[in-house]
Amino acid sequence: MSGSLTVRVRRHVVDAELVVPLKGPPVTALFGPSGAGKTTLLRCVAGLERPDPGSVVVFGDELWSGDDRHVPARSRRVGLLFQDHALFPHLDVDANVAYGLRGVPRSLRGERVAEALATAGAGHLAGRRVRELSGGEAQRVALARALAPRPRLLLLDEPLSALDTPTRSRLRVDLREVLLRSGAPTLLVSHDRTEVLALADRVAVVVGGRVLQVGEPAEVFGRPADAAVARVVGVETAAPGVVRSRGDGVLGVEVGSGACRLTAVEVLGETAVGPGDQVLVCIRAEDVALELPGRAGPSSPRNHLPGTVTAVAVDGPLVRVDVDCGFPLAAYITRPAREELGLVPGSAVVASVKSPAVHLVPHPQ
Amino acid sequence: MDWQAVAVSAQLALVTTLILLVLAVPLAGWLAFSRRRWTVAAEAVVALPLVLPPTVLGYYLLVAMGARSPVGRWWQELTGSTLAFSFSGLLVASVLSSLPFAVQPLLAAYGGVDGRLLEASAVLGRGWWGTLGRVALPLSRAGLATAAVLTFAHTVGEFGVVLMVGGNIPGVTRTASISVYDSVQAFDQVAAGRTSLLLLGFSLVVLTLTYTLQRRGGPGWARP
Numbered sequence: 001m002s003g004s005l006t007v008r009v010r011r012h013v014v015d016a017e018l019v020v021p022l023k024g025p026p027v028t029a030l031f032g033p034s035g036a037g038k039t040t041l042l043r044c045v046a047g048l049e050r051p052d053p054g055s056v057v058v059f060g061d062e063l064w065s066g067d068d069r070h071v072p073a074r075s076r077r078v079g080l081l082f083q084d085h086a087l088f089p090h091l092d093v094d095a096n097v098a099y100g101l102r103g104v105p106r107s108l109r110g111e112r113v114a115e116a117l118a119t120a121g122a123g124h125l126a127g128r129r130v131r132e133l134s135g136g137e138a139q140r141v142a143l144a145r146a147l148a149p150r151p152r153l154l155l156l157d158e159p160l161s162a163l164d165t166p167t168r169s170r171l172r173v174d175l176r177e178v179l180l181r182s183g184a185p186t187l188l189v190s191h192d193r194t195e196v197l198a199l200a201d202r203v204a205v206v207v208g209g210r211v212l213q214v215g216e217p218a219e220v221f222g223r224p225a226d227a228a229v230a231r232v233v234g235v236e237t238a239a240p241g242v243v244r245s246r247g248d249g250v251l252g253v254e255v256g257s258g259a260c261r262l263t264a265v266e267v268l269g270e271t272a273v274g275p276g277d278q279v280l281v282c283i284r285a286e287d288v289a290l291e292l293p294g295r296a297g298p299s300s301p302r303n304h305l306p307g308t309v310t311a312v313a314v315d316g317p318l319v320r321v322d323v324d325c326g327f328p329l330a331a332y333i334t335r336p337a338r339e340e341l342g343l344v345p346g347s348a349v350v351a352s353v354k355s356p357a358v359h360l361v362p363h364p365q
Numbered sequence: 366m367d368w369q370a371v372a373v374s375a376q377l378a379l380v381t382t383l384i385l386l387v388l389a390v391p392l393a394g395w396l397a398f399s400r401r402r403w404t405v406a407a408e409a410v411v412a413l414p415l416v417l418p419p420t421v422l423g424y425y426l427l428v429a430m431g432a433r434s435p436v437g438r439w440w441q442e443l444t445g446s447t448l449a450f451s452f453s454g455l456l457v458a459s460v461l462s463s464l465p466f467a468v469q470p471l472l473a474a475y476g477g478v479d480g481r482l483l484e485a486s487a488v489l490g491r492g493w494w495g496t497l498g499r500v501a502l503p504l505s506r507a508g509l510a511t512a513a514v515l516t517f518a519h520t521v522g523e524f525g526v527v528l529m530v531g532g533n534i535p536g537v538t539r540t541a542s543i544s545v546y547d548s549v550q551a552f553d554q555v556a557a558g559r560t561s562l563l564l565l566g567f568s569l570v571v572l573t574l575t576y577t578l579q580r581r582g583g584p585g586w587a588r589p
Contacts, residue, residue: 046488047487048487048488072492073487073488074487074488074492075490076488077490079488080488082484082485084481086482088482088485088486088500089482099491099499102491102495103490145485145489149489149490
């Protein structure tokens with residue numbers, strides 16, 4: 001299919017099929033547990049590994065890898081960000097970024113280096129020695145190096161995992177902005193749920209070498225296709241929202257179409273979000289309580305969301321109830337509770353969520 | 366002291382070192398970075414002069430350079446003189462017998478280069494030679510220096526192969542090490558002693574230099 005990256009790869013444990021549109025929202029995450037084959041998939045796309053017979057990697061109209069064809073990595077014009085950055089230790093920051101600019105006339109290289117460093121938010125690092133860079137700085141320089149040749153496709157291998165926690169949460173938002181600025185379609189590999197929610201427009205869940213589900217984060221996290229995906233994603237609700245207010249350590253968030261307001265607790269030490277920031281609102285189904293409307297007296301949970309039950313499904317000892325309260329919200333309740341409340345699709349309910357159970361992941365559009 | 370022989374030795378060692386560095390940089394790169402099965406066999410062939418008696422290597426070279434071999438005939442037609450018992454023939458023999466001393470240090474140094482740096486270079490559009498020249502070699506400078514020093518020193522110290530292939534022609538193929546042997550044969554203990562002392566001092570300096578280089582920055586160049 002033209003206009004998309006089509007990957008059908010068999011290699012070691014991997015037997016995966018993935019189609020990624022090259023137009024539209026740029027960032028696709030391969031998400032799954034360690035050892036699921038995500039990195040192998042990425043390396044096959046980069047041309048660093050040769051997949052087994054029967055595999056193909058097609059970029060737009062170009063066959064990159066097939067039974068009798070293997071375009072070498074150097075000809076694919078992809079940018080790859082290695083997990084530990086892999087900066088050339090014998091070159092300074094500028095020479096690292098200029099490394100991929102061989103086809104660019106010498107007189108223009110300086111400009112392109114400066115441009116790439118600026119895009120990656122590393123303009124102030126020009127001329128520095130690689131050995132003197134901190135983890136976060138090395139990350140920005142490596143990103144600039146990957147972006148400088150204006151790649152047709154950007155590949156990120158666990159982009160934030162080599163960083164310490166405070167740096168990581170700070171860089172998550174920045175990285176998302178850099179990716180949007182660069183405009184290059186991006187495929188990233190991650191086993192960190194928060195990272196995926198913060199960075200990706202699209203998630204492909206990879207388990208045991210197979211791609212089990214592809215979709216928008218809210219959809220994949222909210223409606224896992226099967227139990228294997230559900231186990232991996234672990235969060236049932238992830239809805240886009242905007243922070244509207246802040247006070248007393250509590251944030252007011254507008255969710256979905258705007259009809260619904262939630263409160264969340266400002267978490268210290270994590271990335272600070274403030275009014276106006278776009279976020280993904282993540283709520284685990286076991287943190288959601290359901291009650292019938294009209295009965296609510298004063299109670300400690302701050303969020304009472306009236307809605308309509310859209311689906312009821314028995315899942316082991318629990319019942320998963322999907323509620324539409326302006327955005328899709330999932331709740332796990334026990335079977336006796338469900339019988340007592342008499343919940344069926346169409347029932348009116350009020351969902352209660354304690355503010356600390358509402359997790360906000362910054363996610364600029 | 367036989368200064369003429371010392372000059373021949375120095376000249377031979379210098380030219381051999383230059384030729385071998387040009388050859389060994391890509392050859393070691395191929396052995397280090399190619400994953401084919403027969404690179405193991407190639408590695409064994411390259412290391413052969415380390416274990417082969419120099420007289421055996423010299424014998425085969427002599428046969429190969431003789432008028433009855435195609436190589437020997439081709440050389441004679443080209444230049445009008447025999448390859449054996451000439452400086453050129455000696456040079457060929459030195460290059461072959463010192464090959465492992467140039468290849469092994471580079472091989473070890475390349476082996477210490479982080480593979481991801483090579484992959485990064487490939488993804489950024491560089492081919493094999495570009496990656497070798499811009500990443501692998503700059504990160505293997507200590508290995509390259511060690512290779513140069515060891516090759517030079519080994520060529521100066523070579524005796525068996527030189528005697529077999531070069532003969533003992535003063536000013537052409539008589540090297541310092543052969544001159545010591547000659548002096549002893551002629552009961553000239555003073556000349557033998559002087560030349561030996563020179564070679565001893567030289568060897569000590571060379572080895573000290575090599576170990577200094579290796580300690581200062583081996584293959585494990587500081588990484589960020």
